[in-house]
Amino acid sequence: MTVRIAIDAMGGDHGPDMVVEGVSLALARYSDVKYILFGKEDLLKPLVKKYGLGSDVVDIRHCSEVITNDTKPSAALRNARDSSMRLAIDSVKSNDADAVVSAGNTGAYMALSKVILRTIKGIDRPAIAAPMPTISGMSIMLDLGANVGSDDNHLVQFALMGEVFARDLLNIKKPTTGLLNIGVEELKGSDVLKAAHQRLREGGYVSNFKGFVEGDDILTGAVDVVVTDGFSGNIALKTAEGACRFFHSELKRLFSHSILSKIAALLAIGGIKSFKEKVDPRRYNGATFLGLNGVAVKSHGGTDALGFSYAVGVAIDMSKRQVNDHIREELSKHLAADLEMVADKDMKVA
Amino acid sequence: MTVRIAIDAMGGDHGPDMVVEGVSLALARYSDVKYILFGKEDLLKPLVKKYGLGSDVVDIRHCSEVITNDTKPSAALRNARDSSMRLAIDSVKSNDADAVVSAGNTGAYMALSKVILRTIKGIDRPAIAAPMPTISGMSIMLDLGANVGSDDNHLVQFALMGEVFARDLLNIKKPTTGLLNIGVEELKGSDVLKAAHQRLREGGYVSNFKGFVEGDDILTGAVDVVVTDGFSGNIALKTAEGACRFFHSELKRLFSHSILSKIAALLAIGGIKSFKEKVDPRRYNGATFLGLNGVAVKSHGGTDALGFSYAVGVAIDMSKRQVNDHIREELSKHLAADLEMVADKDMKVA
Numbered sequence: 001m002t003v004r005i006a007i008d009a010m011g012g013d014h015g016p017d018m019v020v021e022g023v024s025l026a027l028a029r030y031s032d033v034k035y036i037l038f039g040k041e042d043l044l045k046p047l048v049k050k051y052g053l054g055s056d057v058v059d060i061r062h063c064s065e066v067i068t069n070d071t072k073p074s075a076a077l078r079n080a081r082d083s084s085m086r087l088a089i090d091s092v093k094s095n096d097a098d099a100v101v102s103a104g105n106t107g108a109y110m111a112l113s114k115v116i117l118r119t120i121k122g123i124d125r126p127a128i129a130a131p132m133p134t135i136s137g138m139s140i141m142l143d144l145g146a147n148v149g150s151d152d153n154h155l156v157q158f159a160l161m162g163e164v165f166a167r168d169l170l171n172i173k174k175p176t177t178g179l180l181n182i183g184v185e186e187l188k189g190s191d192v193l194k195a196a197h198q199r200l201r202e203g204g205y206v207s208n209f210k211g212f213v214e215g216d217d218i219l220t221g222a223v224d225v226v227v228t229d230g231f232s233g234n235i236a237l238k239t240a241e242g243a244c245r246f247f248h249s250e251l252k253r254l255f256s257h258s259i260l261s262k263i264a265a266l267l268a269i270g271g272i273k274s275f276k277e278k279v280d281p282r283r284y285n286g287a288t289f290l291g292l293n294g295v296a297v298k299s300h301g302g303t304d305a306l307g308f309s310y311a312v313g314v315a316i317d318m319s320k321r322q323v324n325d326h327i328r329e330e331l332s333k334h335l336a337a338d339l340e341m342v343a344d345k346d347m348k349v350a
Numbered sequence: 351m352t353v354r355i356a357i358d359a360m361g362g363d364h365g366p367d368m369v370v371e372g373v374s375l376a377l378a379r380y381s382d383v384k385y386i387l388f389g390k391e392d393l394l395k396p397l398v399k400k401y402g403l404g405s406d407v408v409d410i411r412h413c414s415e416v417i418t419n420d421t422k423p424s425a426a427l428r429n430a431r432d433s434s435m436r437l438a439i440d441s442v443k444s445n446d447a448d449a450v451v452s453a454g455n456t457g458a459y460m461a462l463s464k465v466i467l468r469t470i471k472g473i474d475r476p477a478i479a480a481p482m483p484t485i486s487g488m489s490i491m492l493d494l495g496a497n498v499g500s501d502d503n504h505l506v507q508f509a510l511m512g513e514v515f516a517r518d519l520l521n522i523k524k525p526t527t528g529l530l531n532i533g534v535e536e537l538k539g540s541d542v543l544k545a546a547h548q549r550l551r552e553g554g555y556v557s558n559f560k561g562f563v564e565g566d567d568i569l570t571g572a573v574d575v576v577v578t579d580g581f582s583g584n585i586a587l588k589t590a591e592g593a594c595r596f597f598h599s600e601l602k603r604l605f606s607h608s609i610l611s612k613i614a615a616l617l618a619i620g621g622i623k624s625f626k627e628k629v630d631p632r633r634y635n636g637a638t639f640l641g642l643n644g645v646a647v648k649s650h651g652g653t654d655a656l657g658f659s660y661a662v663g664v665a666i667d668m669s670k671r672q673v674n675d676h677i678r679e680e681l682s683k684h685l686a687a688d689l690e691m692v693a694d695k696d697m698k699v700a
Contacts, residue, residue, distance in 0.1 A: 135599045145532050148540055182495050182584040190498055190581070215588025219596040231540070232585045234532040235578075238565025239586045243593030246569040249485045250625050251601075257621030264621075268614035271607030275600050 002032045003319045005312060006097035009039035010066045010084040011104025012308070013301045016043050017050075019103065022299075022308025023058070024051035029309065030316050036097055038063050038084040063087050067108050069301065076108035077115060085109060089116045092294040099295035099315035101286075103308060109298055110146060110289060117292040120324065122331035125150075126291035127158045128230070128298070129165055131284055132240065134221025140166045140175075141218065141226040144287060145234035152195035155179065155227055156205050159196075160334070161290045161327050162225035163206045168321040169314070175224035177206045178213030180232055188212065196227075205334060215239075244279055251275075286311030288318060291327070295319055352382045353669045355662060356438040356447035359389035360416045361454025362658070363651045366393050367400075369453065372649075372658025373408070374401035379659065380666050386447055388413050388434040413437050417458050419651065426458035427465060435459060439466045442644035449645035449665035451636075453658060459648055460496060460639060467642040470674065472681035475500075476641035477508045478580070478648070479515055481634055482590065484571025490516045490525075491568065491576040494637060495584035502545035505529065505577055506555050509546075510684070511640045511677050512575035513556045518671040519664070525574035527556045528563030530582055538562065546577075555684060565589075594629055601625075636661030638668060641677070645669055 007023060009016045016039055023035050034057055037044050041062040048058055065083040067076050080086055085104050091097040093116050102109050110126070119126055127143035142162050147154065159177050166175035179197055181189040186197065189212070200209045210223050218226055218236055228236065251272075255265035265272065277283070281300070285307040289296040295318040299311035318324075357373060359366045366389055373385050384407055387394050391412040398408055415433040417426050430436055435454050441447040443466050452459050460476075469476055477493035492512050497504065509527050516525035529547055531539040536547065539562070550559045560573050568576055568586055578586065601622075605615035615622065627633070631650070635657040639646040645668040649661035668674075 133596075135596055148532070180585065182498070182581055182588075215585045215590075216592030216595065218589055219592040228585075231532055232582060235530065235565045235582045235586050236589045238532075239568055239589040240565075240593050242566030242569040243590050243597070245566065246483075246485055247593070247597040250628065254618060254621035254625045257618070257624065261618040261621040264614035264616075264618035266614075267617070268604060268607065268611040271604035271611040271614075274607065275604045278600065 001320065002034060003099070003316055004034045004036065004097045005315050005319075006036045006038060006088040006091045006100040007312070008085045008088040008100065008102035008104055009037040009044055010063070011102040011109075011301070012299065012303070014304070016040075016047055018303075018305050019308060020044065020047040020051055020053070021305035022312060024053055025305055025309035026312040026316070027053065027057060030313065033057070033316055035059070036061055036088075036091060038088040038091075040066075061087060067105050069105050071105055071108050073107040073111035076105070077111055086112055086116070089113055089296065092296070093117055098319040099297065101297045101299060101312050101315045103299035103301050103303065103311070106298060109296070113289050113292055113296040117294040117296065119291050120293055120328060120331065122335055123157050123161070123291040123327075125154055126289045127161065128287045129162060129290045130237070130287040131170065132218060132237075133278055133284065134219055136221040138170055139218070139221055139224050139226060140170065141228070141233055141237065142290060143228065143230040143233050144237050145230045146289065147230040149231070150192070150229035152192050152199060155192070155196035155229065156199050156203065157291070159200055159209075159225065159227045160205045160330055162227055164326045164330055165288070165290060165323060166224045168323045168326060169317055170224065172224050174208050176208045176210050177225040177227060178210045178217060178223035180218075180226055180228035180236065181212040181214065184212045184214060186212070203334075241281065244281065282307035282310055284310070286314035288314060293324070295324065351670065352384060353449070353666055354384045354386065354447045355665050355669075356386045356388060356441040356450040357662070358435045358438040358450065358452035358454055359387040359394055360413075360434040361452040361459075361651070362649065362653070364654070366390075366397055368653075368655050369658060370394065370397040370401055370403070371655035372662060374403055375655055375659035376662040376666070377403065377407060380663065383407070383666055385409070386411055386438075386441060388438040388441075390416075411437060411441075417455050419455050421455055421458050423457040423461035426455070427461055436462055436466070439463055439646065442646070443467055448669040449647065451647045451649060451662050451665045453649035453651050453653065453661070456648060459646070463639050463642055463646040467644040467646065469641050470643055470678060470681065472685055473507050473511070473641040473677075475504055476639045477511065478637045479512060479640045480587070480637040481520065482568060482587075483628055483634065484569055486571040488520055489568070489571055489574050489576060490520065491578070491583055491587065492640060493578065493580040493583050494587050495580045496639065497580040499581070500542070500579035502542050502549060505542070505546035505579065506549050506553065507641070509550055509559075509575065509577045510555045510680055512577055514676045514680055515638070515640060515673060516574045518673045518676060519667055520574065522574050524558050526558045526560050527575040527577060528560045528567060528573035530568075530576055530578035530586070531562040531564065534562045534564060536562070553684070554687070591631065594631065632657030632660055634660075636664035638664060643674070645674065
């Protein structure tokens with residue numbers, strides 16, 4: 001099965017050169033993929049040549065407009081009809097592409113994706129989901145910032161989508177799920193969290209619900225899927241990113257502490273390399289707008305070509321493994337079950 | 351000036367032995383301090399002897415009851431009149447002690463402290479404040495979990511208290527303050543955050559307001575004081591703790607990667623030691639319930655004697671540097687200014 005990936009080639013802090021190089025790196029790693037680059041033809045043509053991308057795998061679609069980081073989401077929705085970002089998303093809607101990747105303005109990208117692709121039936125709001133490194137491997141956290149406030153219904157939907165995502169993307173057969181809170185006791189936290197906890201415990205929406213988890217469980221890998229609202233999720237994600245920078249800086253200091261420690265750095269080069277790889281943020285690049293009719297992946301704006309190629313990889317995996325179809329299947333089971341429940345109640349009333 | 355510290359000797363996961371040893375370590379570090387140990391006399395007497403604490407510096411006050419980790423805050427408030435925790439807090443209220451330290455049940459300790467000590471006039475709710483390690487040194491974050499929801503008024507009060515705390519405890523003359531959000535743009539976040547942002551920007555409640563900060567700014571040390579509500583603060587704190595454990599585990603793996611990396615560990619021993627010290631959670635032990643009439647410091651329940659001695663150190667510093675008096679001074683300035691504003695308005699109306 002050949003997968004077609006739409007690329008917003010104008011997004012990102014480093015412009016189309018980084019994006020096109022990223023596509024060339026992804027091309028080397030994934031077979032059976034075709035790319036459609038949306039952007040200014042006069043900029044893209046020389047880049048496609050520079051990175052040796054053949055016309056058999058890469059198409060260019062000229063767009064006259066660009067959404068910048070300063071564009072407000074509302075302005076992106078009203079104007080910018082011929083922008084690379086909008087047309088790339090449109091191509092998923094019209095089924096010319098299976099997935100879209102952009103490193104551009106997050107707010108505009110989310111707003112356009114929501115309006116153009118719309119949410120899957122049974123999902124009220126999309127959530128931003130991404131993998132995180134843990135002591136034992138990787139986990140998934142969502143929502144990372146698509147929504148500021150969430151009710152129990154949204155959190156239950158995030159949990160259901162998170163489980164499917166972990167199963168398909170991380171290859172975990174029966175992923176464990178936890179709800180992020182400020183304590184593991186059932187009486188802790190807001191009413192919304194308590195309601196979501198009860199529904200996840202009793203409703204069968206996920207197969208292996210572990211109850212509440214705390215912030216320190218995220219990176220230790222206590223569960224495979226961490227469910228939270230967009231505010232807390234964003235705070236947790238960015239705190240972890242800051243911690244990563246903090247430890248990088250400490251590690252540097254550690255190995256420049258003395259002449260002996262500089263020699264130590266040379267001896268430990270293998271370990272240092274595998275450590276750096278494990279926490280390299282580029283490897284975790286590519287956050288998914290989960291819950292939409294179509295795959296939309298957001299790359300960090302400041303990433304490089306290697307990082308961008310990972311985001312493209314997420315879009316390819318999401319498409320090949322049919323994550324959205326599996327979310328729909330799970331939802332239809334529960335919608336059917338909920339309908340049965342209603343029917344049962346009606347019977348009793350009757 | 352001699353400072354008197356009340357110790358709940360029965361709190362903590364490792365019992366009175368850890369606590370009394372912790373007091374002995376604090377005794378060695380701080381002069382002009384007297385300790386009152388609240389707890390079961392038959393347990394404490396042998397421990398005081400074991401750690402060689404003289405009756406000139408340590409008093410024992412017998413209490414017949416103990417609040418355990420299972421005690422609900424409501425039960426602690428209703429019953430447990432003769433508990434070590436309650437009587438230790440009472441001694442601050444009656445001015446027999448300047449500060450109280452407990453490693454016991456956080457919920458009960460917070461509830462009792464609030465009811466017995468009450469909040470400073472002008473402060474609606476206490477906040478939990480604690481220092482955090484950063485790339486450049488240390489910062490303060492509050493609230494770390496005393497409150498689940500906060501309004502803009504609470505956040506402004508936290509900011510005011512946080513600045514005084516950073517000035518007095520971290521010796522920073524003009525601390526910078528940031529409000530934790532999921533973006534630095536003024537239009538991001540909840541209405542409560544936007545209102546708090548505006549008031550901090552215009553109200554002069556803190557001397558050096560830097561606007562919104564994000565999760566990654568906490569450990570990089572972008573500001574000296576990070577202000578947030580108790581939910582996000584707790585998530586961020588625990589995520590950072592989890593990150594610490596994650597990196598410890600990775601560092602261990604790094605140095606056991608090969609025989610060469612094991613030799614590297616020996617060569618880098620100095621740097622490793624100073625890194626471990628910098629991130630040692632015991633050094634950051636001691637969270638303050640800021641905003642009460644009296645100093646109440648909470649030690650981690652699972653800490654050891656060294657960690658407990660750091661919590662005692664926070665209580666001593668808080669008392670010696672008269673943090674609460676300084677908070678009252680700042681508040682009275684703003685209360686006076688707010689009254690003037692009201693008077694000005696009245697004049698205009700008249």
